[in-house]
Amino acid sequence: MLTQTTTRVLGPGDLDATLAVLDRDPVTNAFVAARVQAAGLDPWRLGGEMWGWYADGRLESLAYAGANLVPVEAGPEAVRAFAERARRAGRRCSSIVGPAEATALLWSLLEPSWGPAREVRPRQPLMVASAVPPDIAPDPYVRRVRKDEMDIVMPACVAMFTEEVGVSPLAGDGGLLYQARVAELVSAGRSFARIEDGRVVFKAEIGAATDRACQIQGVWVAPEFRGRRLSESGMAAVLRHALADVAPLASLYVNDFNTAARAAYRRVGFRETGAFMSVLF
Structure with a gap:
């Protein structure tokens, strides 16, 4: 029988052990690894707590408990302990997201x-790429968004988020947190767009990033340009x-x-390696 002492909130002294767990799968764990590498394990800087699950005194599994609840390298026993906590x-x-098997068990508990939940997305294929196929020509008009183009890119970001998640990111705090995140990516040079006549035609961002793997997000094409x-x-x-810079x-x-997006990503060089699951509240 698992007890409360099986899990605990991790602190700065647990950083090396935490990074070792995250490093077992740099692609799947990129989101949490990027946060930990940037902020450490102080809850205030991290934006949430990091829970650790121990077996025989060894840190084996994690759960990031912030705006998202994310199980990391978590088998059934660890998931049950995290669910109880x-x-x-x-x-x-606002969501539970992570590898499909662990997340499904976590949500069932x-x-x-x-x-x-407002919506459950039980299978979201995880796709990985290490090169651009030689027969695919990158759009020469897609470039980094400049800091003075926030007013241009922000409506596209809001449209993408609303279309993808089903709620507006402007709700609640008027969009202050979301705007800050968009500005952070623009400032870091990780927001890309094709802009014509002062409006976004295509956009995407490189979100979570470590030196081992990064995650592309927010892919969006203006409706009139689709197809x-x-x-x-x-x-x-x-x-x-x-791949060149990150x-x-x-x-x-x-x-x-x-299916259209999955086919497009495959043509660009992505291959399916696993699956995530998201529970949205």
């Missing part, structure tokens, strides 16, 4: 007390930047029902 704490996150394969040439351009592997995850 999360149930006692009450829901503070939390749903009686945390449910119902012209701009997502392929645009993604090829972003992928080229990601990390040797780039990943993304996509809804399984979005």
Whole structure:
């Protein structure tokens, strides 16, 4: 029988052991690894707590408990321990997201007390690329967004988020946190777009990034330009930047029902290596 002492909140002294767990799968764990590498394990800087699950005194599994609840390298015993801790704490996150198997078990244990969810996406293929195919020409008009172009890119970011998640990022705080995140990516040179006549035609960002892997997110084509394969040439351009400037592997995850996007990503060089699951509140 698992007890409360099986898990604990990790602190700065646990950083090396935490990074070792995250390094077992640099692609799958890129989101959490990037946060830990940037902020350490201080909850205030990290934006949440990092929970650790120990077996025989060894740190084996993690769960990031912030705006998202994310199980990391978590087998069934660890997931049950994290679920019990999360149930006692009450829901503070806006989503649960992570590897499909662990996330499915975690949600099955939390749903009686945390449910119902606004939406459950049980299978989101995780795709990885290490090169742009030679027969795909990157869009030469896709470039880094400049800091003085925030007013141009922000409406496209809001449209993408609303379309993808089903709610506006401007709700609640008026979009202050979301705007700050977009500005952070622009300032870091990780926001890319094709801009014509003062409006965004295509955009994507390199979100989570470590020296081992990075994650492309926020892929969006303006509705009137869809069907012209701009997502392929645009993604090829972003992928080229990601592999040249950020990390040797780039990943993304996509809804399984979005067959057009999955086909486009495959043509650009991505291959499916696993699956994520998301529970949205």
